[in-house]
Amino acid sequence: MAAGSGTTRGMKGTAREERAEGKGAAAVEVKAAERDPRDTPAMRQYARFKAQHPDCLLLFRIGDFYELFDEDAVTISKALGLTLTQRTAGIPMAGVPYHAVENYLRRLIEAGFRVAICEQMEDAAAAKGIVDRAVTRVLTPGTLVDETLLDEARPNRIAAVQFTGVGEDSGAVAAVVELSTGEFSLMELEGARLADELARLKPSEIVYVETADGATPARVAKLKEMTEGALTARAAWTFRMADATDALRGHFGVTTLAGFALAEGDAVIGPAGALVRYLQETQPGGDGGKALGHLRPPRRVETEKFLQIDAGSLRSLEIERTLRNGTFEGSLLWVLQRAQTPMGKRLLRHWLAFPLRDLEEIRARHRAVQEFLSDDGIFAGIGEMLGKIQDVARIAGRTGMRRATPRDVVALGRSLGDARKLAEMVSGRPAMMKVHEELKGMAEGLADLAERILGRCVEEPPAHLREGGLFKEGFDAELDAARGLQRDASTWLAEFQRKLVVETNIPSLKVGYNRVFGYYIEVTNSHAAKIPSEFVRRQTLRNAERYVTADLQEFEQKVTTAEARALEREQKLFEGMCGEIAKATPEVLKFADVVAELDVLRAFAESARKYRYVCPEMAEEPVLKVVQGRHPVLDRTLSQQFVPNDCALGGETASLALITGPNMAGKSTFIRQTALIVLMAHAGSFVPADSARIGVTDRIFTRIGAADEIHAGQSTFMVEMTETALILHHATERSLVILDEIGRGTSTLDGLALAWAIAEAIADVKCRALFATHYHEITDLADERENVTNLHVSVREWNDQIIFLHRILAGRTNRSYGIHVAKIAGLPSGTVARATELLESLAVHAGHQQTGIATKGGAGVRENEQLSLFTQYVNHPVVDELKGMRIEGMTPLEAFDALREMKAKAEGKKD
Ligand code: ADP
Ligand code: MG
Numbered sequence: 001m002a003a004g005s006g007t008t009r010g011m012k013g014t015a016r017e018e019r020a021e022g023k024g025a026a027a028v029e030v031k032a033a034e035r036d037p038r039d040t041p042a043m044r045q046y047a048r049f050k051a052q053h054p055d056c057l058l059l060f061r062i063g064d065f066y067e068l069f070d071e072d073a074v075t076i077s078k079a080l081g082l083t084l085t086q087r088t089a090g091i092p093m094a095g096v097p098y099h100a101v102e103n104y105l106r107r108l109i110e111a112g113f114r115v116a117i118c119e120q121m122e123d124a125a126a127a128k129g130i131v132d133r134a135v136t137r138v139l140t141p142g143t144l145v146d147e148t149l150l151d152e153a154r155p156n157r158i159a160a161v162q163f164t165g166v167g168e169d170s171g172a173v174a175a176v177v178e179l180s181t182g183e184f185s186l187m188e189l190e191g192a193r194l195a196d197e198l199a200r201l202k203p204s205e206i207v208y209v210e211t212a213d214g215a216t217p218a219r220v221a222k223l224k225e226m227t228e229g230a231l232t233a234r235a236a237w238t239f240r241m242a243d244a245t246d247a248l249r250g251h252f253g254v255t256t257l258a259g260f261a262l263a264e265g266d267a268v269i270g271p272a273g274a275l276v277r278y279l280q281e282t283q284p285g286g287d288g289g290k291a292l293g294h295l296r297p298p299r300r301v302e303t304e305k306f307l308q309i310d311a312g313s314l315r316s317l318e319i320e321r322t323l324r325n326g327t328f329e330g331s332l333l334w335v336l337q338r339a340q341t342p343m344g345k346r347l348l349r350h351w352l353a354f355p356l357r358d359l360e361e362i363r364a365r366h367r368a369v370q371e372f373l374s375d376d377g378i379f380a381g382i383g384e385m386l387g388k389i390q391d392v393a394r395i396a397g398r399t400g401m402r403r404a405t406p407r408d409v410v411a412l413g414r415s416l417g418d419a420r421k422l423a424e425m426v427s428g429r430p431a432m433m434k435v436h437e438e439l440k441g442m443a444e445g446l447a448d449l450a451e452r453i454l455g456r457c458v459e460e461p462p463a464h465l466r467e468g469g470l471f472k473e474g475f476d477a478e479l480d481a482a483r484g485l486q487r488d489a490s491t492w493l494a495e496f497q498r499k500l501v502v503e504t505n506i507p508s509l510k511v512g513y514n515r516v517f518g519y520y521i522e523v524t525n526s527h528a529a530k531i532p533s534e535f536v537r538r539q540t541l542r543n544a545e546r547y548v549t550a551d552l553q554e555f556e557q558k559v560t561t562a563e564a565r566a567l568e569r570e571q572k573l574f575e576g577m578c579g580e581i582a583k584a585t586p587e588v589l590k591f592a593d594v595v596a597e598l599d600v601l602r603a604f605a606e607s608a609r610k611y612r613y614v615c616p617e618m619a620e621e622p623v624l625k626v627v628q629g630r631h632p633v634l635d636r637t638l639s640q641q642f643v644p645n646d647c648a649l650g651g652e653t654a655s656l657a658l659i660t661g662p663n664m665a666g667k668s669t670f671i672r673q674t675a676l677i678v679l680m681a682h683a684g685s686f687v688p689a690d691s692a693r694i695g696v697t698d699r700i701f702t703r704i705g706a707a708d709e710i711h712a713g714q715s716t717f718m719v720e721m722t723e724t725a726l727i728l729h730h731a732t733e734r735s736l737v738i739l740d741e742i743g744r745g746t747s748t749l750d751g752l753a754l755a756w757a758i759a760e761a762i763a764d765v766k767c768r769a770l771f772a773t774h775y776h777e778i779t780d781l782a783d784e785r786e787n788v789t790n791l792h793v794s795v796r797e798w799n800d801q802i803i804f805l806h807r808i809l810a811g812r813t814n815r816s817y818g819i820h821v822a823k824i825a826g827l828p829s830g831t832v833a834r835a836t837e838l839l840e841s842l843a844v845h846a847g848h849q850q851t852g853i854a855t856k857g858g859a860g861v862r863e864n865e866q867l868s869l870f871t872q873y874v875n876h877p878v879v880d881e882l883k884g885m886r887i888e889g890m891t892p893l894e895a896f897d898a899l900r901e902m903k904a905k906a907e908g909k910k911d
Pocket of ligand 1: 642643644664667669670806
């Protein structure tokens with residue numbers, strides 16, 4: 001439909017312009033056929049804009065369409081399946097109708113294109129010469145603000161990144177903006193932290209320095225690895241201190257940046273200034289940078305205030321999506337996302353990715369959740385109010401960018417209407433004191449604004465102001481007068497027609513209207529003789545003539561001007577109202593923040609109620625004691641069938657627990673649920689357990705072994721070792737470390753050796769740690785180290801079957817039940833039988849020298865015997881003993897005894 005009538009549409013659209021310019025500029029007469037099709041005023045204007053935005057698809061407004069030419073036309077026709085036509089010979093053209101453009105824009109942005117929109121800045125009919133046009137916005141993934149182009153439940157961020165050193169591990173400074181709400185934050189990141197922060201901020205676009213200054217191709221490649229967002233190179237000078245400082249000062253209208261806690265020459269100014277300049281360019285708004293009026297002053301983020309989660313852990317804990325197929329369903333967010341407002345939904349997501357580290361701040365959130373739980377009144381009351389609050393943050397943003405619609409404004413009015421009631425509701429509650437203070441401070445102003453908006457606007461506003469109809473009758477006298485004229489028009493016309501019928505004695509005389517000729521009087525040819533002389537002929541039809549009279553023309557003049565006047569007046573009133581709103585933007589945004597916070601806290605309470613979560617007791621010392629903990633996701637899907645388990649680490653108990661048990665027993669589930677419980681607690685949520693005491697945690701490290709990791713395009717063992725290295729380098733006594741099947745990605749022997757060494761290193765750190773492993777040999781570590789303990793997942797054998805009890809118990813296991821699991825998985829019975837046979841014979845041949853597989857009924861096989869696997873490669877304890885023996889000081893009898901003991905040990909008969 002879009003391009004169906006392409007050719008005629010496009011030619012007609014600009015024909016008038018070109019005629020007009022031809023007249024105005026007294027163009028040299030050139031025969032159409034000889035003329036270069038690109039050498040027309042419109043095409044020259046197009047070429048100029050295209051040259052300014054070479055990396056964008058340029059949508060060029062001509063009449064009711066946005067047209068694309070040349071390469072752009074070919075690209076869009078392929079991308080969106082539009083018909084490709086030709087403007088004139090040799091110029092490919094495709095177009096989309098202006099009223100449906102948002103839909104096309106969404107698809108183009110999703111497909112990864114940048115789009116520049118060139119609008120007509122004046123009425124084509126009124127234009128003298130070529131219509132004045134300007135690029136009013138450039139759409140890039142990180143700079144979208146339109147409601148239709150954004151997901152309400154997720155922030156859309158853009159980041160500017162600048163590396164601060166040259167080495168592999170160089171730090172970085174970054175500026176991050178959420179344009180739709182105007183949030184602006186700055187951060188300084190050491191070493192590898194950039195990747196982790198980008199992983200949880202998930203910017204949809206990253207702006208970086210284009211030239212040798214820092215962005216060598218390797219760097220760009222590294223950036224690309226860190227993000228799924230688009231990468232945009234920008235000139236190095238925009239990041240330069242002097243220019244960046246200027247950009248910030250200019251934008252915020254300040255002479256010094258000290259007010260933003262930015263010292264002169266502060267490294268974060270570079271990306272901040274560069275980002276502001278980029279945003280100004282993409283949002284020219286035809287209005288000298290005023291389009292960014294809602295951008296908040298930059299705030300430095302103290303990354304140390306948040307529990308750190310690296311990119312890998314974020315993924316393996318399945319916070320926002322599952323590992324296996326990347327779906328929202330099955331993630332932690334899927335369980336906990338019960339916020340009602342878009343702001344709340346975005347904040348809840350944010351809190352899960354950025355849990356707190358400050359004990360008091362965490363406790364404050366828990367107290368507020370408790371308040372919601374213990375008082376049905378506010379749980380229901382605030383719930384109801386939240387249900388009516390729309391995306392005021394983004395509406396404020398759009399207002400600041402002069403892109404608000406009438407519906408936005410009315411929605412804002414409705415949303416702010418309850419500000420006072422909300423303030424009252426949270427008053428007198430210690431857990432909500434801060435929220436109350438903030439609400440109280442702004443409630444009056446916001447309620448006023450709401451009254452002004454709702455007092456002036458109709459209940460059901462139009463989607464846009466093109467046809468008017470936003471303001472109520474009685475609000476503005478001038479508007480009422482103009483509208484009155486329009487309304488009276490139909491009465492007047494009816495009366496006019498009735499009068500003419502009588503006067504001319506032509507019963508079939510009709511008064512009508514069409515877009516080209518305006519108002520007319522139509523008389524069929526059979527009455528031609530009765531036409532009065534004052535009728536002036538306008539148009540001839542097949543069997544009728546159309547006329548006008550002086551009266552009718554005067555009327556027409558009045559109506560059209562009234563219509564235009566009404567529209568113009570509404571436009572002006574609307575701008576005035578948006579101006580008032582824009583002035584209140586800081587308060588509106590603050591209100592949005594408070595609402596979001598209440599919304600999330602209430603959502604946490606709702607989850608706690610629905611799934612029987614408890615308030616975790618937060619402690620200063622690094623302990624972890626979970627009684628009857630559950631995995632939040634499986635708890636939701638399996639409900640009663642889920643088997644809860646205890647977990648105790650640190651304090652009185654060992655800090656590292658090694659967990660063994662057959663495949664499918666529930667090892668991974670147990671260790672992940674523990675990490676999730678800790679994370680939820682730090683985010684302010686209650687936790688799925690009967691009780692939990694949790695010491696404040698600085699970082700959660702999660703390493704899910706190669707076998708469980710299904711992450712596209714990476715050498716899994718390498719990733720496994722890289723992430724393990726990260727843990728060993730950075731874990732502290734306050735960290736929680738979750739290791740799942742480390743060492744699986746390589747051969748049994750060096751896998752075991754690695755796993756062992758890693759377990760030792762983790763034990764040395766004394767961080768709280770859970771290590772699930774199928775290497776039963778490692779359980780010996782518990783004998784050597786005081787702070788290491790063994791857990792296993794219990795299994796019951798029954799009639800040659802095994803039943804998974806999913807119950808975590810103290811002590812070790814040394815059976816893998818691999819064949820049982822294979823049987824359950826449907827391996828053909830012949831194969832299962834053969835495996836059993838092989839296992840038995842292997843066990844006999846290997847004697848006690850086998851690993852991982854144990855003979856049937858071999859549950860009592862001593863752990864040390866399995867160590868014998870190591871004898872060829874690693875020093876056997878006997879060898880060590882031998883080395884350490886001082887024969888000189890022994891009696892022959894003592895030497896004989898020692899020898900006998902060692903022989904027994906070497907044969908595995910004795911410890
Ligand atoms: P492992 O890591 O020991 O191989 P998983 O933790 O992956 O085992 O668990 C395998 C499956 O067993 C899970 O997908 C789940 O369906 C079930 N399961 C695990 N733990 C429990 C539990 N505590 N209660 C009920 N079912 C569980
Ligand atoms: Mg597992």
